[in-house]
Structure formats: structure tokens, C-alpha cells
Amino acid sequence: MSNPFYQPVSGMDLPRFAGIPTFMRLPLVQLDDPRISEVAIGLIGAPWDTGTTNRPGPRHGPRQLRDLSTMIRAGNGATGVRPFELVNCADLGDVPPNPADLMDSLERFKAFYARVKQAGIVPLTAGGDHLCSLPILRGLASDGPLGMIHFDSHTDLFHSYFNGSMYTHGTPFRRAVEEGLLDPKRVVQIGIRGTSYDTEDKDFARSVGIRLIMIEEFFARGVKDVMAEAREIVGAEPTYVSYDIDFVDPAFAPGTGTPEVGGPNSFQALQVVRELDGVNVVGADLVEVSPPFDASGGTAWLGVSIMFELLCILATAVAARG
Numbered sequence: 001m002s003n004p005f006y007q008p009v010s011g012m013d014l015p016r017f018a019g020i021p022t023f024m025r026l027p028l029v030q031l032d033d034p035r036i037s038e039v040a041i042g043l044i045g046a047p048w049d050t051g052t053t054n055r056p057g058p059r060h061g062p063r064q065l066r067d068l069s070t071m072i073r074a075g076n077g078a079t080g081v082r083p084f085e086l087v088n089c090a091d092l093g094d095v096p097p098n099p100a101d102l103m104d105s106l107e108r109f110k111a112f113y114a115r116v117k118q119a120g121i122v123p124l125t126a127g128g129d130h131l132c133s134l135p136i137l138r139g140l141a142s143d144g145p146l147g148m149i150h151f152d153s154h155t156d157l158f159h160s161y162f163n164g165s166m167y168t169h170g171t172p173f174r175r176a177v178e179e180g181l182l183d184p185k186r187v188v189q190i191g192i193r194g195t196s197y198d199t200e201d202k203d204f205a206r207s208v209g210i211r212l213i214m215i216e217e218f219f220a221r222g223v224k225d226v227m228a229e230a231r232e233i234v235g236a237e238p239t240y241v242s243y244d245i246d247f248v249d250p251a252f253a254p255g256t257g258t259p260e261v262g263g264p265n266s267f268q269a270l271q272v273v274r275e276l277d278g279v280n281v282v283g284a285d286l287v288e289v290s291p292p293f294d295a296s297g298g299t300a301w302l303g304v305s306i307m308f309e310l311l312c313i314l315a316t317a318v319a320a321r322g
């Protein structure tokens with residue numbers, strides 16, 4: 001049972017539109033706080049979108065996601081998991097980026113996540129664009145390469161953009177494989193679709209053994225069958241989960257920079273995460289929510305709902321590891 005300090009403020013005690021919006025109404029415990037040693041799962045904001053190649057805005061994601069996350073209640077209606085009772089969860093605040101210097105931001109992120117790992121905390125990050133995942137993996141993969149289950153309409157495996165730029169939100173997992181942060185044989189990318197200039201990213205995936213599950217295969221086989229294969233690919237070893245909101249059809253998640261039609265609905269968006277039960281997860285992220293393109297706030301609401309499903313999976317895994 002979790003320490004009472006780490007129970008989120010209930011909407012029965014204080015209405016959900018009132019108070020300071022931390023992630024899921026959890027206490028704020030930053031890395032230099034003495035209580036940090038009690039925290040098992042840290043919810044972290046990554047307000048940074050300098051890797052964006054087209055429509056910007058995910059730097060505003062964490063604030064909007066914190067606000068909408070006050071709608072989240074304590075129990076999962078589908079699985080029965082009550083994550084806040086399993087382990088101590090806290091809002092760790094934001095990673096401070098340098099919006100004027102991409103390379104400095106990469107260093108700041110890596111240092112932050114190395115401290116999170118050193119403190120024994122499993123991170124659940126709200127992006128930010130997808131380049132955020134690279135320095136997170138640099139911080140987390142210090143004991144060896146991780147497996148990864150990646151939901152996205154894009155592979156983010158390109159070599160470079162704009163005449164040689166190596167660090168964009170279209171390249172993080174190419175770098176992560178090159179740097180030995182990911183074991184490509186234990187990586188599966190689900191939901192890939194859309195138009196493309198070339199097949200350089202997919203050729204790379206096949207050359208190193210990354211499993212691509214295109215959206216056509218996803219719909220032909222269904223969620224349960226696809227996710228059973230994903231669990232088999234990553235096996236029992238440590239695995240990261242990266243979730244780009246553009247995995248979901250833009251009818252349900254229009255507030256993102258690079259939408260692709262013909263994707264999963266909001267129910268399937270939650271279902272795929274529930275199928276991660278039993279995976280040895282060591283961290284997760286939800287990226288690419290762009291509030292300037294999210295007029296209704298519905299994309300952020302779906303984003304925090306996915307984050308809650310991820311939290312249920314993380315809390316179950318952390319509790320099982322003891």
C-alpha cells in the first residue's frame with residue numbers, strides 16, 4: 001500500500017477544476033526534495049519541441065496535459081488496477097530545456113533521466129516532441145540496450161533531415177540503435193502508415209531486425225493478436241514504451257504536428273496499452289500532443305487517458321518487481 005502522502009487529491013474533497021494542476025493531482029516531489037527516495041514512479045513534463053520538423057507546439061504539452069489530467073480518477077474501470085495504491089507516484093516537475101540550443105537540451109535531458117534512474121525511479125514522461133525519447137533512453141539504458149514497444153504512425157528511424165541534421169523528431173530511434181541504447185531485435189513499431197518520400201527508414205528497420213507492424217496488418221489481425229506478438233518480441237528483459245499520439249486517428253487526436261489518417265480509434269488507443277500487462281517496463285512516454293492544434297482539448301484528454309493506462313502498467317510491473 002502506498003504512503004497516504006502519495007494519494008492524489010480526490011474530486012470528492014476538492015472539485016477537479018480547483019487547485020494547482022500537478023499530473024493526476026499527485027504531490028510535486030522534485031529531484032532535490034528529500035522525499036524523492038520514497039518515490040517509485042515519477043511523472044515528468046518534457047516541454048521541448050526543438051526537434052519538430054513541421055507544425056510545432058508540443059513544448060506546450062506538459063502544461064495542458066497536467067490541466068486535463070485533473071479529470072483522471074483513482075481506479076481503472078477496465079482492468080481494476082488502482083496504481084496510486086500499488087506504489088508511490090509523484091509529479092517530478094519538468095525537465096528544464098534550453099529552447100535556444102538543441103545539443104544543450106539533449107545533455108540536460110540525459111542528465112535529468114540519469115538522476116531519475118539512479119534514484120530508482122521509473123519515469124512516465126509527457127512530451128514534448130519525439131526527439132525527447134532519445135535523451136531519455138540515453139539516461140535509462142546505462143546497464144545495456146533496452147527493448148521497445150513503439151506506437152506511432154511513423155518509424156522515426158530516418159538518418160537525417162535538411163542536409164544532414166541528425167537530431168529531429170524523425171530520427172531518435174535511428175540514433176538510439178546506433179548508440180546501442182536499443183536492441184533492434186527487441187524493438188517493435190506498431191501503426192506505421194502514411195505517405196513518404198522514400199523507404200530509407202523502413203529499409204534500415206529491416207536491415208537491423210526491427211519488427212514493423214503496418215496499420216493494415218494491425219487492423220487485419222486485431223489488437224490482441226498484434227500485442228501478443230509484441231510481448232513475445234520484447235520478452236522478459238527491460239523494455240521501454242514510447243507512445244506518439246499520432247498513432248491514433250486524427251479524428252480522435254487532431255492536436256498533433258504530423259497527423260496521418262486511417263488510424264486506431266480512442267478505444268483501441270487504450271486497449272493496446274492494457275495488453276502490455278506482464279511486460280518488464282522500465283519507463284514510458286506519451287509525446288507529440290500539440291495544444292495550439294488542439295482546439296477542443298480532446299487530444300490532450302486522450303493523451304492523459306493513455307498516460308493513465310501506461311501508469312497502471314508501470315505500477316503493476318514495479319509492484320511485481322518488489
Ligand code: MN
Nearest residue numbers: 130152156244
Ligand atoms: Mn513519433
Ligand code: MN
Nearest residue numbers: 153154244246
Ligand atoms: Mn508520429
